Amino acid sequence: MQIFTFWRSLASFRVRIGLNLKGLAPEQIFVNIFTGELQEPAYKAVNPQGLLPALIDGDGPPLVQSLAILEYLDETHPEPPLLPKDPRGRARARALAQIAAGDAHSLVTPRVRGFMAKTYNIDEAGQTLWARHWVGLGLEAIEAHLAQEKETGLFCHGDSVTVADISVISLAVGQQLFGGTLEAYPFLSAIFDRCMALEAFATAHPLRQPGAPQQA
Amino acid sequence: MQIFTFWRSLASFRVRIGLNLKGLAPEQIFVNIFTGELQEPAYKAVNPQGLLPALIDGDGPPLVQSLAILEYLDETHPEPPLLPKDPRGRARARALAQIAAGDAHSLVTPRVRGFMAKTYNIDEAGQTLWARHWVGLGLEAIEAHLAQEKETGLFCHGDSVTVADISVISLAVGQQLFGGTLEAYPFLSAIFDRCMALEAFATAHPLRQPGAPQQA
Numbered sequence: 001m002q003i004f005t006f007w008r009s010l011a012s013f014r015v016r017i018g019l020n021l022k023g024l025a026p027e028q029i030f031v032n033i034f035t036g037e038l039q040e041p042a043y044k045a046v047n048p049q050g051l052l053p054a055l056i057d058g059d060g061p062p063l064v065q066s067l068a069i070l071e072y073l074d075e076t077h078p079e080p081p082l083l084p085k086d087p088r089g090r091a092r093a094r095a096l097a098q099i100a101a102g103d104a105h106s107l108v109t110p111r112v113r114g115f116m117a118k119t120y121n122i123d124e125a126g127q128t129l130w131a132r133h134w135v136g137l138g139l140e141a142i143e144a145h146l147a148q149e150k151e152t153g154l155f156c157h158g159d160s161v162t163v164a165d166i167s168v169i170s171l172a173v174g175q176q177l178f179g180g181t182l183e184a185y186p187f188l189s190a191i192f193d194r195c196m197a198l199e200a201f202a203t204a205h206p207l208r209q210p211g212a213p214q215q216a
Numbered sequence: 217m218q219i220f221t222f223w224r225s226l227a228s229f230r231v232r233i234g235l236n237l238k239g240l241a242p243e244q245i246f247v248n249i250f251t252g253e254l255q256e257p258a259y260k261a262v263n264p265q266g267l268l269p270a271l272i273d274g275d276g277p278p279l280v281q282s283l284a285i286l287e288y289l290d291e292t293h294p295e296p297p298l299l300p301k302d303p304r305g306r307a308r309a310r311a312l313a314q315i316a317a318g319d320a321h322s323l324v325t326p327r328v329r330g331f332m333a334k335t336y337n338i339d340e341a342g343q344t345l346w347a348r349h350w351v352g353l354g355l356e357a358i359e360a361h362l363a364q365e366k367e368t369g370l371f372c373h374g375d376s377v378t379v380a381d382i383s384v385i386s387l388a389v390g391q392q393l394f395g396g397t398l399e400a401y402p403f404l405s406a407i408f409d410r411c412m413a414l415e416a417f418a419t420a421h422p423l424r425q426p427g428a429p430q431q432a
Contacts, residue, residue, distance in 0.1 A: 061364070063307050063308075068308075075303040091279050102281075133331065145264060151276075
């Protein structure tokens, strides 16, 4: 098993958490998301979309898209489960994961900020405003679900970790990397602390990966 | 069963296709995505994120996020299946669906274009350029997967419809609604024609919904 990854990729962070929870440690291949390496033919032969992560596991095309990879890991390595048992619960966990990954994180990746700069001449401050806006809206929607729905437990859905926690925590770390805090989101913040107390989450953190800047 | 929907919502289009394939016809409640109705308290009580679609099915919080809803429909109404049987196949179908929904469509929704206009003073032409760029990149990535991978069949994955087709076709229709064509994507284009020949896709098309403008 091989994983194409990078310290600052929040999508790779999601898959790192899943791999840790399943006790899997594939070979890591680092692809820098800031230098254009993703768009080079060598990497596009792995993932034609030119995005991280990609997972190679046996024969067949590399697996792509973090949430699809997490479901694959859950189906091929069922313990511990990353989804609730009931269809409604699975739908809720998947929806929370998709709000974080598909409606918030995907709007603030380097390719999006780069296109804003190049095409509309939007400077660093304008890009940060953009990132904080969409990450904030995502966190706000997730907090509303967590606060209002009785399915919320010690974690996003019930009392064990699901794909919802993996994805929501990646967005929460994104908020911190963009200079924000979790103060406005008390339910999410409590779940963040609980997740980060787990080795599988803590060791997957972007700032604990090879190549990451030194922490203060 | 009740579905909150709107003709021009591509995420609602995805769920309409899934409902049709499963032979389900819930009551439809229309919420205009262009007038601020999504942000009103009445709808935010249904979906705190203020986005379409939302599905009410029995007790418990409304189901949100189109791809999570499709998986729920597939689990609660297994025939015809919307996912391949094998974990690798399911991962590929889900990944194609996520490229279209999470990495392309989510970047071009009215809330995103509205924020560009309001915050950076980007005019209609600039917004269309943005929409065409991200939809185009999504279609390009999907076309590369379809062209290169032997798992592609009459449909995106094998010879029957999966969530990949549902999501990819919604993006292809988005391309057309933003004034583009599918010419540059021959594999995708052939699958588009095959899907649109099916009643479940054709009758779910945005321009065939109540409230849609008259077709030429």
